[in-house]
Amino acid sequence: xxxxxxxxxxxxxxxxxxxxxxxxxxxxxxxxxxxxxxxxxxxxxxxxxxxxxxxxxxxxxxxxxxxxxxxxxxxxxxxxxxxxxxxxxxxxxxxxxxxxxxxxxxxxxxxxxxxxxxxxxxxxxxxxxxxxxxxxxxxxxxxxxxxxxxxxxxxxxxxxxxxxxxxxxxxxxxxxxxxxxxxxxxxxxxxxxxxxxxxxxxxxxxxxxxxxxxxxxxxxxxxxxxxxxxxxxxxxxxxxxxxxxxxxxxxxxxxxxxxxxxxxxxxxxxxxxxxxxxxxxxxxxxxxxxxxxxxxxxxxxxxxxxxxxxxxxxxxxxxxxxxxxx
Amino acid sequence: xxxxxxxxxxxxxxxxxxxxxxxxxxxxxxxxxxxxxxxxxxxxxxxxxxxxxxxxxxxxxxxxxxxxxxxxxxxxxxxxxxxxxxxxxxxxxxxxxxxxxxxxxxxxxxxxxxxxxxxxxxxxxxxxxxxxxxxxxxxxxxxxxxxxxxxxxxxxxxxxxxxxxxxxxxxxxxxxxxxxxxxxxxxxxxxxxxxxxxxxxxxxxxxxxxxxxxxxxxxxxxxxxxxxxxxxxxxxxxxxxxxxxxxxxxxxxxxxxxxxxxx
Ligand SMILES: Cc1cc2nc3c(=O)[nH]c(=O)nc-3n(C[C@H](O)[C@H](O)[C@H](O)COP(=O)(O)OP(=O)(O)OC[C@H]3O[C@@H](n4cnc5c(N)ncnc54)[C@H](O)[C@@H]3O)c2cc1C
Ligand SMILES: Nc1ncnc2c1ncn2[C@@H]1O[C@H](COP(=O)(O)O)[C@@H](O)[C@H]1O
Numbered sequence: 001x002x003x004x005x006x007x008x009x010x011x012x013x014x015x016x017x018x019x020x021x022x023x024x025x026x027x028x029x030x031x032x033x034x035x036x037x038x039x040x041x042x043x044x045x046x047x048x049x050x051x052x053x054x055x056x057x058x059x060x061x062x063x064x065x066x067x068x069x070x071x072x073x074x075x076x077x078x079x080x081x082x083x084x085x086x087x088x089x090x091x092x093x094x095x096x097x098x099x100x101x102x103x104x105x106x107x108x109x110x111x112x113x114x115x116x117x118x119x120x121x122x123x124x125x126x127x128x129x130x131x132x133x134x135x136x137x138x139x140x141x142x143x144x145x146x147x148x149x150x151x152x153x154x155x156x157x158x159x160x161x162x163x164x165x166x167x168x169x170x171x172x173x174x175x176x177x178x179x180x181x182x183x184x185x186x187x188x189x190x191x192x193x194x195x196x197x198x199x200x201x202x203x204x205x206x207x208x209x210x211x212x213x214x215x216x217x218x219x220x221x222x223x224x225x226x227x228x229x230x231x232x233x234x235x236x237x238x239x240x241x242x243x244x245x246x247x248x249x250x251x252x253x254x255x256x257x258x259x260x261x262x263x264x265x266x267x268x269x270x271x272x273x274x275x276x277x278x279x280x281x282x283x284x285x286x287x288x289x290x291x292x293x294x295x296x297x298x299x300x301x302x303x304x305x306x307x308x309x310x311x312x313x314x315x316x317x318x319x320x321x322x323x324x325x326x
Numbered sequence: 327x328x329x330x331x332x333x334x335x336x337x338x339x340x341x342x343x344x345x346x347x348x349x350x351x352x353x354x355x356x357x358x359x360x361x362x363x364x365x366x367x368x369x370x371x372x373x374x375x376x377x378x379x380x381x382x383x384x385x386x387x388x389x390x391x392x393x394x395x396x397x398x399x400x401x402x403x404x405x406x407x408x409x410x411x412x413x414x415x416x417x418x419x420x421x422x423x424x425x426x427x428x429x430x431x432x433x434x435x436x437x438x439x440x441x442x443x444x445x446x447x448x449x450x451x452x453x454x455x456x457x458x459x460x461x462x463x464x465x466x467x468x469x470x471x472x473x474x475x476x477x478x479x480x481x482x483x484x485x486x487x488x489x490x491x492x493x494x495x496x497x498x499x500x501x502x503x504x505x506x507x508x509x510x511x512x513x514x515x516x517x518x519x520x521x522x523x524x525x526x527x528x529x530x531x532x533x534x535x536x537x538x539x540x541x542x543x544x545x546x547x548x549x550x551x552x553x554x555x556x557x558x559x560x561x562x563x564x565x566x567x568x569x570x571x572x573x574x575x576x577x578x579x580x581x582x583x584x585x586x587x588x589x
Contacts, residue, residue: 073495075458075468100490104470107423107455111462116424116548119453132552137452141343142352143555149548189467189499196493203491209588233589251473251510252489257339257449258363258509266588277339283557287586289578290563303563305581309571317575322589325579 003036006091008082009054010101014046016053018206019097019158021165024057026124026158027095028166033126036092039063041085041178043078045071051175056168065178069187076187078105081180083112091153093131095124098157099205106157115153118146120261122162122284131156139257139280160206161263162284197252202236204253209235209266210285212255215242216271216293216311223249225312226270229319232326238262238282240272256281268318270311274299291315327383327481330434331372332444332456333402334362335395339449345554352554361398364445367507370514371443371475373406379481384408386437390418390429396530403525404517410530411437417535417543423451427459428544433533434464441484442504446471457506467499471508 005027009020020040027038037060042051047064054062065081082105086094094109096102098120110117122143123134130147133156137144148154197203204210211230213223223237230237239249241256255262257280267285271292272278279302282288290303291314300306307314337343338358346353361369372385387402387410389395399410411433418429434442447454454470461468473494474487486497489508517525535543566581568574582589 075461075470100471103454104458104468107453107458108462108468110455111424111427111459117453117455118549119455127552134555135452136557138337138341138343138352138450139339139452140557142345143557145552145555146549147552149546149550152548189469189497189503191495192498193496194493195487195496205491252494254509266582266586280339287582287588289582295565300563300565302560304560304586305578306563306565307571307574307578308565308567309574313571314575317572318578321572321575321579325583326589 002090003031003034003092004089005031005036005038005093005095006086006089007038007040008094008096008102009040009042010097010099011042011044011046011050014049016050017097018165019099019160020054021057022160022163023095023097023158024059024166026163027093028058030093030124030126030131034129034131039089041065041082043070043081044073048175048177055173055175056170057166057173058169058171059173062173062175063178064175065180067180067182069182069184070180072191073101074187074190075104075108076189077182079108079112080182081178082109084180085178086113086153092151094153094155096155096157098159102157106155110155113153115155116148117155117157119157121156121158124156124158139277140283141280159261159263161208161265201230202234204236204238204255204260204262207236207262207264209233209268210238210255210262210264211235211268211270212238212240212272213243213249213270214240214272215246217243217248220248222312225315225319229268229315229322232319232322240278269299269303270315272299273297274302327375327379327440328438329372329375329383329385330437330439330442331365331369331385331387331402331407332430332442333365333369333387333389333399334445334448335359335389335391335398336362336448336450339363345556349554359394359398361401362445362448364447364449364507364509366514367509367511368443368445369402369405369407370512371505371507373515374512375441375475375477378477386410388430388433388437389413390426399530400525401517403528404521405515406521409528411533412530413533413535413538415535420547422545422547422549423453423455423459424548425543425545427456427463429535429538429540430456431460431463432538432540434460436538440502442502444504444506446506446508457504461504464504467503468506469497469499469503470506472505473508473510475505475511
């Protein structure tokens, strides 16, 4: 077996999404032990321009497909192209982001390639001659380490912010255009409109820093103090389900089992008790700061640093003190 | 309209998950099982669509799972679903997504359908794969992570809003289609007392693999779990204290910059 790896990269606004370099980082971990080449596929508007940003990363080839019919994401259009590329390259492993796109596309292409897929992995490594993926189950209340049986193409989606991104290693990589024959008319489900999230803050699932408010925020207007802190840190704002249910925050920013799964470097929980379903969404954050007036709040059991106090006093002070040093 | 809603039986979100002695799975004792959270949205959306389209529309619940899943299927019937197909077979005990999908696909084809609602993921295995594998096997479009659904006037197309990074997408799709549901799509209703009474008389069609035409479980397990691991213990929380709140905050800022190096 050649052990070749395909990285399915993601393009946005003419650039490469951060997850792409993380996936290349993960692929290198495997290829340095198992051998085999790493290729990257980029699909959609701006793929070729974005590919230029990846040529120094030790890849064998960057395959780009940017026909008219692929300008916007569609499951069927992208699945057709990606399956073609996977089939042609006879890859052992296909890495995707555990992103909206990777989650939607991965299993569909896996089915078409008669492969096997491990979703939402937090780590991959070689053990003997097998690629072992580690993934959370039961919302992070347990983990499994899993390998494919046999030699089917193994699709592995990896959570953003988990694997260190690849550093450039010099050299250059040929960019190869993939001529797809996807017909726009053959696509049965098409995106007709996109509604961007207001606020212009980073997306929760990609953010390095998140400031979250819970039921204790008491009112929608009070989220302003979290937004001020978030703007200073370039952070995203999150909310607990209790805060969402009470109408303080939109459901799109809910963190937890029934909300977003996030994995930032720094998570600041303000007036959040730390219910198991909330922890399910943020427990893998590198550093967790908890601000809560109840010293017995369960959030302190998961937190790295805790301050017992009134968030309406602590948060503005935190913003003020950070302003002095940043 | 023939509406299907997929339902999986999963441990309650509060359940304490402990790995068994042999390290081959989780301890089953004391676990309460419920309808997968996202599948509740699927059942509800099916019921709403039925109410909107009226006439001959029906909602059929489809579940592959152990004997005990019957209780949860009844709950969905009590919410208002019309009938159910329950694939129940010992051979499905160690489920591989492809085996489950192949079995569900067969059952679904035998039923016929215009639209399938399911959850965006099962909160036990957290795979989020079944719906897209099914879509491929049934050769129909898929719309994942739906937060709004509307059937077109001609009942041949639908508009679905789905959540992606940085916003929402509006997707126009032809029918038949499979739509996986996200929180926010609707508020699932509770089963009413009359609903519970009526559910007792509704039909649950039990099927074994043989009934569906399989001589044995379709296909092998495509993966092997090498080991089960508990979540990493947190290394303990440093409580930052001072007489004055400002001093505690100053110390926190110092720790974040010098110790944790995250700001
Ligand atoms: C199936 C299911 C799915 C769920 N999914 C999610 C999910 O995705 N995300 C989620 O978050 N929850 C989820 N929940 C709900 C979860 O169980 C909790 O109810 C919720 O997380 C509580 O939110 P909270 O911490 O904001 O509120 P509370 O539990 O009410 O906590 C408020 C906290 O604020 C503190 N506080 C009060 N005033 C102040 C102040 N002035 N300053 C500082 N601290 C203060 C209190 O001491 C308390 O600890 C789910 C539940 C179920 C059953
Ligand atoms: N055994 C099953 N029976 C019926 N539906 C299922 C089953 N397993 C999964 N599903 C459906 O597929 C969705 C995704 O499941 P999963 O891929 O396991 O995360 C679930 O939310 C269910 O709606």
